[in-house]
Amino acid sequence: MSGRMIADKVVKYILFASAIISIIIVLAIGFFIFRESIDAWTEIGVSEMLFKTVWRPGIDQYGILAMIAGSLSVTFGAILLGVPLALGCAIFLAEIAPEGVQAVVRPAVQLLAGIPSVVYGLFGMVILVPLIRNIDVPGNSGYGLLAASIVLAVMILPTIASIAEDAIRAVPENYRHGSLALGATKWQTITRVILPAGKSGIIAGVILGVGRALGETMAMIMVIGNSAIMPRPLSSNPLTFFLSQARTLTGNIAVEINYATGIHESALFATGVVLFGLIIVVNASARWIIRSQKYVEKAN
Amino acid sequence: MNDTKLETINYSLYYGKFRALKDISIKIPKNKVTALIGPSGCGKSTFLRSFNRMNDLIPGVHTEGSVLIDGEDIFKVDPVALRQNVGMVFQKPNPFPKSIFENIAYGPRVTGLKDHHKLEEIVERSLRSAALWDEVKDNLGKSGLDLSGGQQQRMCIARALAVEPTVILMDEPAASLDPIATLKIEDLIHELSANYTIVIVTHNMQQAGRVADFTAFFYTDESRTGQLVEFDETKKIFTSPRDRRTEDYITGRFG
Numbered sequence: 394m395s396g397r398m399i400a401d402k403v404v405k406y407i408l409f410a411s412a413i414i415s416i417i418i419v420l421a422i423g424f425f426i427f428r429e430s431i432d433a434w435t436e437i438g439v440s441e442m443l444f445k446t447v448w449r450p451g452i453d454q455y456g457i458l459a460m461i462a463g464s465l466s467v468t469f470g471a472i473l474l475g476v477p478l479a480l481g482c483a484i485f486l487a488e489i490a491p492e493g494v495q496a497v498v499r500p501a502v503q504l505l506a507g508i509p510s511v512v513y514g515l516f517g518m519v520i521l522v523p524l525i526r527n528i529d530v531p532g533n534s535g536y537g538l539l540a541a542s543i544v545l546a547v548m549i550l551p552t553i554a555s556i557a558e559d560a561i562r563a564v565p566e567n568y569r570h571g572s573l574a575l576g577a578t579k580w581q582t583i584t585r586v587i588l589p590a591g592k593s594g595i596i597a598g599v600i601l602g603v604g605r606a607l608g609e610t611m612a613m614i615m616v617i618g619n620s621a622i623m624p625r626p627l628s629s630n631p632l633t634f635f636l637s638q639a640r641t642l643t644g645n646i647a648v649e650i651n652y653a654t655g656i657h658e659s660a661l662f663a664t665g666v667v668l669f670g671l672i673i674v675v676n677a678s679a680r681w682i683i684r685s686q687k688y689v690e691k692a693n
Numbered sequence: 694m695n696d697t698k699l700e701t702i703n704y705s706l707y708y709g710k711f712r713a714l715k716d717i718s719i720k721i722p723k724n725k726v727t728a729l730i731g732p733s734g735c736g737k738s739t740f741l742r743s744f745n746r747m748n749d750l751i752p753g754v755h756t757e758g759s760v761l762i763d764g765e766d767i768f769k770v771d772p773v774a775l776r777q778n779v780g781m782v783f784q785k786p787n788p789f790p791k792s793i794f795e796n797i798a799y800g801p802r803v804t805g806l807k808d809h810h811k812l813e814e815i816v817e818r819s820l821r822s823a824a825l826w827d828e829v830k831d832n833l834g835k836s837g838l839d840l841s842g843g844q845q846q847r848m849c850i851a852r853a854l855a856v857e858p859t860v861i862l863m864d865e866p867a868a869s870l871d872p873i874a875t876l877k878i879e880d881l882i883h884e885l886s887a888n889y890t891i892v893i894v895t896h897n898m899q900q901a902g903r904v905a906d907f908t909a910f911f912y913t914d915e916s917r918t919g920q921l922v923e924f925d926e927t928k929k930i931f932t933s934p935r936d937r938r939t940e941d942y943i944t945g946r947f948g
Contacts, residue, residue, distance in 0.1 A: 571788075571789065572799070572803075574780070575780070575856055576856055577800075586799075589791075
């Protein structure tokens with residue numbers, strides 16, 4: 394065998410090994426987190442942990458439902474605020490903005506992705522929390538779901554906007570021309586042809602945004618208040634739900650892991666397992682949707 | 694002579710500084726089929742797209758001279774209204790990723806029609822006019838993408854008819870189809886010409902000879918600026934062209 398062919402083989406195996414190593418790392422992380430959590434699952438009990446709302450390590454109460462609710466609520470709030478914004482951005486960049494404007498707006502949106510989480514947290518603490526505190530409802534501290542949702546909405550904006558923009562750009566040009574040639578306006582073309590055609594890609598972007606939102610830690614700790622309680626409306630007005638403090642799964646781990654020992658520590662790993670599971674489900678569904686989109690494009 | 698439906702007067706089109714069409718004056722008769730022929734790059738497709746202002750979508754395009762429909766300057770008409778009057782069929786069938794029904798109903802819907810019974814009527818009438826009804830009437834809910842290429846193209850014609858235009862522009866509508874599907878499209882064009890003014894771009898001389906009442910020959914030299922060489926009844930263009938270049942082209946000496 395010539396030297397060149399040997400080199401070729403060697404490179405192939407090195408690349409293969411790199412791929413395998415990253416898979417092993419993921420599996421290893423999953424495995425170790427799960428192993429550390431086994432004590433909690435067996436001693437506290439699976440349903441006790443997943444369905445009880447009281448988290449008080451001092452008296453051996455380890456229900457993480459409040460944190461699951463916290464994570465889901467803040468993610469829901471972020472999607473509610475962030476998706477329309479991101480979609481608007483994506484449509485503007487892909488369909489409306491002239492190239493010069495795109496060249497300014499796109500990097501600016503992408504820059505949002507590069508700002509460290511802790512800076513978002515600071516912004517939330519210094520600007521949003523004092524503003525929200527002005528809402529006159531008893532028990533409103535300014536810290537809570539609303540502040541956290543707003544911060545998170547901005548944080549997931551670049552993810553969703555860039556994937557949605559790609560999805561919109563991937564819609565074949567002849568759909569656009571076909572619609573315009575039938576006397577549809579630009580806006581009708583966007584809402585009736587382009588967005589439906591790019592739907593799967595857009596949904597995949599939203600789901601990846603959800604994944605990002607579920608995993609966000611530092612900014613959430615700084616603005617959500619971190620009370621390990623079920624979020625609830627502060628008054629008879631159901632909207633005050635968003636003024637409630639809460640704690641996320643990520644925040645639960647980050648806040649307590651430094652001093653936790655024994656079963657408490659194991660329960661925090663169990664929190665990590667739940668988070669890991671949620672993220673896997675979210676990523677898998679995004680993948681599945683993106684794949685079904687590819688299938689549709691091929692059929693065309 | 695026939696009534697004139699479409700007319701251009703000293704019409705020129707530029708992509709930025711590049712002049713793609715030069716001083717074109719033509720009178721396209723009403724309810725006839727007019728073919729635009731000529732070598733690749735001579736601007737015939739660009740010229741076709743002038744009539745429904747699809748060139749407006751390309752940045753940097755500007756025009757000189759005028760384009761008239763029923764004697765009215767099309768640049769003074771709202772392009773959305775113009776395109777409802779001047780339908781278009783593209784080279785490659787471009788059904789929307791929607792059901793057959795929704796594809797046909799798209800045009801009427803965007804003009805604000807919501808009544809389902811009326812939409813059903815329009816869909817049936819349009820599909821019948823496009824000679825597709827019998828093939829798809831039991832499968833209107835099926836995706837338009839599941840049809841064969843020839844059926845897709847007839848659906849696109851039906852989709853254009855649903856808006857009730859008076860003019861239909863066709864940009865090489867059979868270029869991606871097999872001979873049998875092509876024949877069906879040609880029959881259809883012939884039938885439609887009773888009620889519609891049809892302008893068709895084609896590379897296929899025989900096709901122009903078969904379907905067109907009138908033929909316009911476009912030509913370009915090294916400057917790549919397209920110009921109209923000759924326009925007359927198809928018979929005359931094919932049997933006794935006035936210009937040497939037309940004769941060379943239709944006898945296959947170039948292009």
